[in-house]
Every structure is written in structure tokens, then in C-alpha cells.
Amino acid sequence: MTEENGHLGIRDYPENDRPRERLELLGESALTNGELLAILLRVGVAGSNAVELAYHLIKTFGGLNGLHSARFDELCAVKGVGRAKAAQIKAAIALGYRMSQEEFAAKPVISKPADVQNLMGHDLAAKDQEELWVLALSTRNQLLKSQKLYIGTVNHSSVRLAEIFEVPIRCYASAIIIVHNHPSGDPHPSEEDLRFTEELIKAGRLMDIGVLDHIILAREGFISIRQEGRVSFNTLQPRTWS
DSSP: OOOBTTBOOGGGSOGGGSHHHHHHHHOGGGSOHHHHHHHHHOSOBTTBOHHHHHHHHHHHHTSHHHHHHSOHHHHHTSTTTHHHHHHHHHHHHHHHHHHHHHHHHHSOBOOSHHHHIIIIIHHHTTOSSOEEEEEEEOTTOBEEEEEEEEESSOOGGGOOHHHHHHHHHHTTOSEEEEEEEOTTSOOOOOHHHHHHHHHHHHHHHHHTOEEEEEEEEETTEEEEHHHHTSSOOOSOOOTTOO
């Protein structure tokens, strides 16, 4: 659609402002919901280009959730949509949902200290250097992200608490588990390990992020500082955590 009666079509936009070109140049995260939907629609209708039609749909149905809930015939009834565009919208939303389900199913659930041992013990216990990891968990104890923060001789006094909690904050986690190894082979916590755990719990309380446990892995086994009972966690303990 070209400019006619003061109306601009997509091709009349500056090239860097066109949705498809912006996606190619900047990636999909840089586009609004309306721009992404416009790429699906491809073309608009007389008096409205694809971007304008996309925003009209979002407004009419109250956002992406509304488009998801809308019946097929309701989408078809919108001027400029029709059966083909309605099918494209429904298919795109279904694919997005199925992808999220695949990601959800792929994330392991950590419900007890032994799950951490099973997940990380084989590799971490055999290391000849100390490593510190943070595991970020959802409200259902699903592992959202695991990240190694330190390697080498981990001096707990030099560990930045802000760096640890940056991980759960970025992935909207509700709780963390701290994991580190003892290359000596003995998993029992030192007094410094216990003090460090107490500092973590205090910091987590301020940020409303639970510290579920601090697990120490070694060749001779593993220790849950929570199970040891030498530190008061004072956080809501998940029913499945034991």
C-alpha cells in the first residue's frame, strides 16, 4: 500500500522503521507486540497498514492474552483479518505456548539436597579448585538458572553478595541454593562457610529472596548446611525440602 489520501503504507516508512527490517537488524526483543504482530499480518487493509491493524487488534481484544482467548470467528470478524490472518495469529500464539511448555518441562525440580548432589556432584566434587555456584529456583523449586560465580580459592570475605543475588533477580527467581565444593574431599562446613551462609540469609531476607540451602560437595559426599542445623535459615521451608 502506498501513500494515498494522506495514509502511509509500510513501504512508505523509513527502511529502519519497518518491522521486518528492525527485527533483522535489532532482533525480536527490540520490537513491540504490535510490530511483531504486524509481521505476521504482512499487509493491512484499506485505510490501515499492517502495524495499525496490529495495534487495533491488540486494543480490541485487550492484549496478547485477549487474542489468545478470542474465538476464531471473532478474529475473522475484524475488518482486514479474515480466515488466513486469524489462523496465523492462533498458530503463532500456540507455538509460543508450546515452546514455553517445553522449556518448563526441561527444567529439573530440586526438592531435596540429594537432587543437588545428583545434578552437580559428579563434576564438581572431582574439581581440584574450589568453585562457587548459585542455583536460582522458581516457586515450584524448578531450576531457572545455574551460574558459576567464582573459581579458584574462594575467599568468602571477598564474595560480593550483590553479585550472587543478581542471578535470581535477573530471572525473577523466588529462592536460591548456594553450592560450592571442597577439593580436600571433606564436605563438612568450616566456620567461615557458616558465617557466609548467615550473611546470605540476611541479605536474601532484605530482597525477599529465600536462601533454601548451602550445599557443600566433595569426594567423600555432600553436606546440607540446612540439614546440619547449625544455621537458622528463618525462611519458609518448601514442603518438599527435607
